[in-house]
Amino acid sequence: DTAVSQTPKYLVTQMGNDKSIKCEQNLGHDTMYWYKQDSKKFLKIMFSYNNKELIINETVPNRFSPKSPDKAHLNLHINSLELGDSAVYFCASSLGTGGVYEQYFGPGTRLTVT
């Protein structure tokens, strides 16, 4: 039973295309996150939702748009992909907010933009 799952695992696409990454958690958590991990392994928070409400919206190009249809799902849509978007994107979830609860990470989606 996968706790946090992401699809697809790999995504190879050309500049200018639009793509989506899906995330689902079956842990019953209220809070979900999107992170970007670059080639140097730096981890950067992008967005966080709590009970479908956006609570963290870091300085991210507005080409990135998260959507949470329910608290078990958090999708990431990326418009007009650029070379610099190539990275591994991780979804995570936690029981709640406040920086108190441990986060559970998905396996990641490796996005390659050519």
Next chain:
Amino acid sequence: AQSVAQPEDQVNVAEGNPLTVKCTYSVSGNPYLFWYVQYPNRGLQFLLKYITGDNLVKGSYGFEAEFNKSQTSFHLKKPSALVSDSALYFCAVRDGGSNYQLIWGAGTKLIIKP
């Protein structure tokens, strides 16, 4: 400014020896501190956290960490390293600002040699 530092990019330890992965932090208010591990091509996994209480925190896989308020440190330790401990380790601290997101260290690559 609030920050977390992992001063070593890489730590090399012989199997069976004790290991330490260092983390120092700077935050306003009481620090909430976390350690996560990332194995190759995997998502991050929670190891342990310090919120309050005993300064020595025990976590998964035999790891522990010591919170030192005067030195603003939260070093990860294990008495006897295993080759399977080889991975990337991240320290994180809760941002004392308004949204309480985690501030992540740059990661330390731990290599355990047989």
